[in-house]
Amino acid sequence: MGYTINWYGDRASAEAQAKAWKRVYAAGLYLRSRMQRNVSIPTAAVGPSKPGEYPHVGLSTKKHAGGTLRRSIFLRPKREQLAVDVGTKLVYGIHWEVTNRPYIRRTFAEELGTIRAILEGKMVRTAEDVRAEVGEMKARRLGWRDMAKQRSKAAREAKQAKRTRVLANKMERRKAKEQGKRERRRRGKK
Secondary structure (H helix, E strand, O other), rough: OOOOOOOOHHHHHHHHHHHHHHHHHHHHHHHHHHHHHHHEEEEHHHOOOOOOOOOOOOOOOOOOOOOOOHHHHHEEEEEEHHHEEEEEOOHHHHHHHHOOOOOOOOOOHHHHHHHHHHHOOOOOHHHHHHHHHHHEEEEEHHHHHHHHHHHHHHHHHHHHHHHHHHHHHHHHHHHHHHHHHHHHHHHHHH
């Protein structure tokens, strides 16, 4: 009686490798998106970041586009090693990371449980998940935009109130000066 042994080791290995790569890449995409989210808090809405906080997004001007750090966060796949690099090449981004505003290591530490779940296949991020996250970020940005507008409006109103007080003080001093002149003229005529 003859037995036939079919060896599918190479195919099984390739399938396992492909599945592992999908999970590693998905985990890298997740980490990058979370890092970008964490450095998306606008300075105009909540003020400049303090030590220990995530770096905030600066204002966009004609010379400087806000959000450079957020846009610089990259994902570099290394398929042969089943690895991805996530980080930034910006000098000030690296400076903040190693000094008082870490955002790469902090995000990794905060999201480690989710990253493990993605790598173990316990959590699968679908396109709907990503769309929902994008929608959530858009809603947050709109909220921050409203906060920035309110803050800007309050600053303009405070500036206008100060101008009004200064003008009122000037007018009072002029009136007092004019009244003093009139009083001196009247005394001089007596």
